[in-house]
Amino acid sequence: MEVPQAIRARRMVRSFTDESLSPDLLDHLCDLARRGPSAGNSQGAGFLVLDDPSTVARYWDLTLPEPRRAKFRWPGLVVAPALVILAVRPDTYVERYGEADKVRTGLGDSTDAWPV
Numbered sequence: 237m238e239v240p241q242a243i244r245a246r247r248m249v250r251s252f253t254d255e256s257l258s259p260d261l262l263d264h265l266c267d268l269a270r271r272g273p274s275a276g277n278s279q280g281a282g283f284l285v286l287d288d289p290s291t292v293a294r295y296w297d298l299t300l301p302e303p304r305r306a307k308f309r310w311p312g313l314v315v316a317p318a319l320v321i322l323a324v325r326p327d328t329y330v331e332r333y334g335e336a337d338k339v340r341t342g343l344g345d346s347t348d349a350w351p352v
Contacts, residue, residue, distance in 0.1 A: 254317055276329065281325075283322060326350075327347070
């Protein structure tokens with residue numbers, strides 16, 4: 237199965253192996269993910285890829301300290317060799333919806349105008 241077909245047939249996964257991924261594959265997966273729909277095609281999201289083992293370990297040490305890991309519902313997440321963190325800039329959407337073709341929606345006033 238090729239990567240695009242695998243993504244189309246995706247399912248929620250919360251358990252991973254520690255097998256590393258090539259940087260090219262990580263780039264390809266992020267490229268596919270960025271092609272998802274966004275309001276007004278504003279693309280206000282970006283991806284931070286953590287793929288250095290020591291960086292991934294520090295991430296987990298800070299966000300899920302060892303004492304809490306014993307009760308963590310998805311321990312298979314902690315062994316993933318890479319983490320992709322989604323970052324969103326809400327003002328990107330506000331700015332886009334303030335443009336002439338979207339201004340009638342009223343969503344370009346502020347983030348408070350957005351229901352979600």
